[in-house]
Amino acid sequence: MSVLSFNCRFVYPSGFTLNQEFEIGSGITALAGPSGSGKTTILHLIAGILRPLAGQIVVGDKTLFDSSLRINVPLNRRRVGLVFQDYQLFPHLTVAGNLRYGASRTVSPVTDLSALIATLELDSLLNRYPASLSGGQRQRVAIGRAIASNPLLLLMDEPISALDPALKAKVIEYLATTLKRFPIPTLVVTHDLNSVASVCTEIISLPS
Numbered sequence: 001m002s003v004l005s006f007n008c009r010f011v012y013p014s015g016f017t018l019n020q021e022f023e024i025g026s027g028i029t030a031l032a033g034p035s036g037s038g039k040t041t042i043l044h045l046i047a048g049i050l051r052p053l054a055g056q057i058v059v060g061d062k063t064l065f066d067s068s069l070r071i072n073v074p075l076n077r078r079r080v081g082l083v084f085q086d087y088q089l090f091p092h093l094t095v096a097g098n099l100r101y102g103a104s105r106t107v108s109p110v111t112d113l114s115a116l117i118a119t120l121e122l123d124s125l126l127n128r129y130p131a132s133l134s135g136g137q138r139q140r141v142a143i144g145r146a147i148a149s150n151p152l153l154l155l156m157d158e159p160i161s162a163l164d165p166a167l168k169a170k171v172i173e174y175l176a177t178t179l180k181r182f183p184i185p186t187l188v189v190t191h192d193l194n195s196v197a198s199v200c201t202e203i204i205s206l207p208s
C-alpha cells in the first residue's frame, strides 16, 4: 500500500523545473539522484515549505496538497517530521528540552518517550546542550526530536553526510533500530546510497 503519493510540478524563479511522480510504501525509502536534480525541493514540497504549481501530495489517507481541489494543508498541520544534515537543534534547549519540543508539536506524540530515549541511547545526554555534543550525538537527538512528534512520515535530508565514515554507519544503525521500534515511513535524501542501502526497502533515483 502506498504511504506517500507525490505528483507535482514546481518552478523556481531561476528556471529550474521539477516534474515528478512517485509513490513510496512503509519502511525506509532512499531518494537519490545527481546534485541539482531536485531532491531537497521534493522534501520541501512534501513538508509544506514550498508550494507546488500544480499536482497532488497524499500521505496515508490525508491529502496535504491538491491544486484542483484547492487543498493546501499548512506546514504545522502536516504531521511530517524533518531531519536535516546540519541537525538544526535548538541551541538554548538541552537534549531533553529538544525532545520535549518535538513531543509538544503534536496532539499525538509518541506515547513512550523513555523508550525512544533508550533506543537512541540518549539517557546520559539529557541535560547537555547541543554545543557540547558530537555530530553523531546531535544527529541522534535530531532523529529523536522528529520521531517524538510521531509524524505520519519522516523526511531526512542528507542526515549522515556531515559525519565521518565510522559515524555514518553508527547513525544509520541507530536509525534502523529506532524505526523498527517506532515504525514511521521514512524518505531519506542521500548522495551516499552505499551507506544507507542496507537499511532501505526501496530506492527512488531521480534523473539529472
Ligand SMILES: Nc1ncnc2c1ncn2[C@@H]1O[C@H](COP(=O)(O)OP(=O)(O)OP(=O)(O)O)[C@@H](O)[C@H]1O
Pocket (backbone or CB within 6 Å): 012, 013, 014, 016, 033, 034, 035, 036, 037, 038, 039, 040, 041, 042
Ligand atoms: N531557493 C532557490 N531559488 C532558485 N533556485 C533554487 C533554489 N533552491 C534550489 N534551486 C535550484 O533548483 C535545483 C534543484 O535544487 P535542489 O536543492 O532541490 O537539488 P538537490 O537534488 O537536493 O541537490 P543537492 O544534491 O546538490 O543538494 C538546482 O538547480 C538549484 O540550483
